[in-house]
Amino acid sequence: MSGDLDRLASGRKARVKMEVTIYSGDDVAGTFVGTYVLLPEAQSDEDDGQTQTLLFG
Numbered sequence: 606m607s608g609d610l611d612r613l614a615s616g617r618k619a620r621v622k623m624e625v626t627i628y629s630g631d632d633v634a635g636t637f638v639g640t641y642v643l644l645p646e647a648q649s650d651e652d653d654g655q656t657q658t659l660l661f662g
Contacts, residue, residue: 610643619643 608621620642627635 613643613645616645618645 606621606623608619610619610621613619620640622640623638625637626633627637
């Protein structure tokens with residue numbers, strides 16, 4: 606995974622690139638590559654201070 610998660614920590618959108626390789630024994634069965642945008646959850650007046658990150662791919 607590569608990307609700038611510092612943006613997310615400061616409450617801004619962050620984009621990450623991820624590559625996943627699936628194996629069947631020692632053989633590569635498939636590789637998936639994607640770019641995802643992580644969105645920080647908007648804070649409301651009623652929040653208890655906990656945050657949640659939403660992942661869209």
